[in-house]
Amino acid sequence: MAVSYAHVDRLRRRAELYEELGVLENTQKYKAQAEKYRNQFVQAQASLPKSGRDLPEGVVLEVKDLCMYFGGVKAVDGLSFDVKKGEIFGLIGPNGAGKTTVFNCITQFYKPTAGSLYFENKSGQVVDLNKEVVHDVILQGIVRTFQNVEVVRELSVLDNLLIAGHRQFTSGLFTQALHLPFLKKEEKVVRERALKVLDFMGLTQYKDWYAVGLPYGILKKIEIARTLMCEPQLIILDEPAAGLNDTETAELAKLIRRIKEEYNCTILLVEHDMGLVMEICDRICAISFGKLLITGTPAEVQADPNVQAAYLGVGDDDDFDDDDDEEED
Numbered sequence: 033m034a035v036s037y038a039h040v041d042r043l044r045r046r047a048e049l050y051e052e053l054g055v056l057e058n059t060q061k062y063k064a065q066a067e068k069y070r071n072q073f074v075q076a077q078a079s080l081p082k083s084g085r086d087l088p089e090g091v092v093l094e095v096k097d098l099c100m101y102f103g104g105v106k107a108v109d110g111l112s113f114d115v116k117k118g119e120i121f122g123l124i125g126p127n128g129a130g131k132t133t134v135f136n137c138i139t140q141f142y143k144p145t146a147g148s149l150y151f152e153n154k155s156g157q158v159v160d161l162n163k164e165v166v167h168d169v170i171l172q173g174i175v176r177t178f179q180n181v182e183v184v185r186e187l188s189v190l191d192n193l194l195i196a197g198h199r200q201f202t203s204g205l206f207t208q209a210l211h212l213p214f215l216k217k218e219e220k221v222v223r224e225r226a227l228k229v230l231d232f233m234g235l236t237q238y239k240d241w242y243a244v245g246l247p248y249g250i251l252k253k254i255e256i257a258r259t260l261m262c263e264p265q266l267i268i269l270d271e272p273a274a275g276l277n278d279t280e281t282a283e284l285a286k287l288i289r290r291i292k293e294e295y296n297c298t299i300l301l302v303e304h305d306m307g308l309v310m311e312i313c314d315r316i317c318a319i320s321f322g323k324l325l326i327t328g329t330p331a332e333v334q335a336d337p338n339v340q341a342a343y344l345g346v347g348d349d350d351d352f353d354d355d356d357d358e359e360e361d
């Protein structure tokens with residue numbers, strides 16, 4: 033039988049499920065099976081001509097020469113950057129710079145015009161994201177939020193999270209169609225996970241509320257909570273602070289750090305709030321008109337004249353800093 037990564041992953045999730053249910057015998061059984069098939073999978077991969085490639089040490093996502101054209105609009109134009117495992121990485125740039133388009137390419141909402149996107153998934157396997165279909169990217173451990181909040185407003189907060197957890201189910205079509213007892217057990221475990229996430233996010237009091245009518249700050253939190261239901265390896269946040277007041281933004285900064293620690297994941301963030309970006313990001317990539325300006329530490333990016341020019345909308349010959357440019361006669 034051909035062994036796929038998805039099969040190994042399903043066995044691993046089933047072992048975790050039995051662990052949470054406290055059924056030791058089945059936990060061990062599925063762990064052993066997952067290990068066995070994982071080894072077979074690794075061997076099968078090794079015997080194939082290399083389609084993927086290794087990423088540099090410590091890199092979880094490599095974006096290389098990425099281009100996304102919409103007719104004559106070059107939204108992303110030859111952009112390259114690396115995101116390292118466990119860091120908070122910021123992507124900044126003026127309006128229309130191409131930030132959301134980069135996210136849409138990584139998550140395969142758009143198929144890039146050119147360029148490569150390699151990602152190291154939960155099993156340590158390097159995946160060519162361009163070969164993934166959009167609804168399977170999540171299974172590799174990449175989850176995202178949207179610039180315009182996308183929650184199901186007609187459902188309760190808890191149900192929004194339960195829906196997000198549905199790809200984690202290990203029950204097959206047969207079990208689900210016939211509502212076999214195992215499905216009930218699995219639903220219970222996913223529900224408990226959702227309650228834990230709500231507690232972590234400070235949303236427990238809203239769990240039975242319909243999302244419609246809830247304040248914007250809470251909706252944004254629900255969106256982030258949903259990403260935590262999907263065993264995230266890389267969380268992509270598109271303008272999480274937009275529309276939040278100063279207090280909420282300060283709280284968000286703490287929350288993003290806590291998520292990184294607690295869920296042991298990497299965070300890729302687009303944000304216009306420079307205070308937040310400079311405070312929480314380990315490294316930042318600045319872009320303008322789809323092209324790279326600089327990748328560096330917050331201090332390096334802040335001091336870069338090209339970044340200042342892009343944000344202030346002035347050309348190379350214009351003055352940014354009167355003191356520096358004052359010439360003595």
Ligand SMILES: Nc1ncnc2c1ncn2[C@@H]1O[C@H](COP(=O)(O)OP(=O)(O)OP(=O)(O)O)[C@@H](O)[C@H]1O
Pocket residue numbers: 102105106107125126127128129130131132133134179
């Ligand atoms: N689906 C699309 N069809 C045509 N043009 C698009 C599409 N998506 C984005 N663009 C164009 O690509 C460019 C980059 O847009 P994008 O939304 O990625 O910018 P952004 O950096 O996220 O901006 P903002 O900070 O305002 O969110 C813009 O000129 C935009 O009009």
Ligand SMILES: [Mg+2]
Pocket residue numbers: 131132133179
């Ligand atoms: Mg955008």
